[in-house]
Amino acid sequence: MRGNENTSWVMPTHIVAAAGVVENENGEILLVRTYNGGWVFPGGQVEEGENVVEAAQREIFEESGIRAKVEKLFCISSNTCKYPGYNGVKEIPTKVMLDFICRKTGGNLRGSDETAEAAWLKPDEALARIQAPAIRERFRVYLEWKEQAAQVGFGTPTYLEYVTKPEFKLKQKRTL
Numbered sequence: 035m036r037g038n039e040n041t042s043w044v045m046p047t048h049i050v051a052a053a054g055v056v057e058n059e060n061g062e063i064l065l066v067r068t069y070n071g072g073w074v075f076p077g078g079q080v081e082e083g084e085n086v087v088e089a090a091q092r093e094i095f096e097e098s099g100i101r102a103k104v105e106k107l108f109c110i111s112s113n114t115c116k117y118p119g120y121n122g123v124k125e126i127p128t129k130v131m132l133d134f135i136c137r138k139t140g141g142n143l144r145g146s147d148e149t150a151e152a153a154w155l156k157p158d159e160a161l162a163r164i165q166a167p168a169i170r171e172r173f174r175v176y177l178e179w180k181e182q183a184a185q186v187g188f189g190t191p192t193y194l195e196y197v198t199k200p201e202f203k204l205k206q207k208r209t210l
Contacts, residue, residue, distance in 0.1 A: 048127055049130070050079070050129075050131075051080060051131040051132070052080055052086040052089040052090035052093065052131070053131060053134070054090045054091075054104065054135070056075070056137070056138055057138065060154070064100055064143075064153075066146075067149060067153075068149055069150055071169075072163075072166060073163040074166065090104050090136065091104060094136065096146055096148065097148050097152070098141070098144065098145075099142045099143055100143060100152070101141040103136060105137055107134055107135075108134065108176050109172055109175045109191060110131070110210070111130070111131040111196070112193075112194070114128050114197055117198075117199040157177060161174070161177065167198075168198050191209070194206065194207050
């Protein structure tokens with residue numbers, strides 16, 4: 035779309051985020067307990083000049099003390115709602131999230147400035163602890179990916195579209 039003297043075009047703004055479901059050698063999953071959002075798998079916003087793989091690894095380490103190798107993409111999500119910001123931010127834009135299966139490579143489990151604690155949990159226990167609907171849905175996609183991989187030798191990524199405000203609503207779910 036082009037602007038003329040009567041109109042202007044505003045570039046769309048999206049937050050790009052990366053997250054990792056980190057597996058250890060015992061088949062456990064890394065979760066972190068945030069101060070405001072409960073238990074989640076680690077992840078966050080991709081910073082300027084950073085790629086999504088680096089962002090996932092950085093976020094995992096910052097939030098848990100665990101070093102991880104990014105291995106497989108299992109989910110791409112779009113949170114297509116905007117909502118009022120906080121701490122001086124006027125509006126939170128839509129988000130695009132890439133979720134990866136990761137393998138623990140080192141580090142020491144700990145909390146952080148962003149997380150009260152970190153823990154290794156069996157997958158069913160991890161699902162039971164995750165209460166945020168969007169994170170829960172994304173973790174279910176991970177479990178479906180793992181089940182498919184066990185049955186046919188590979189997993190197929192899933193695309194989710196949802197809104198989180200005023201309440202969670204899954205708008206679309208499909209394999210890619």
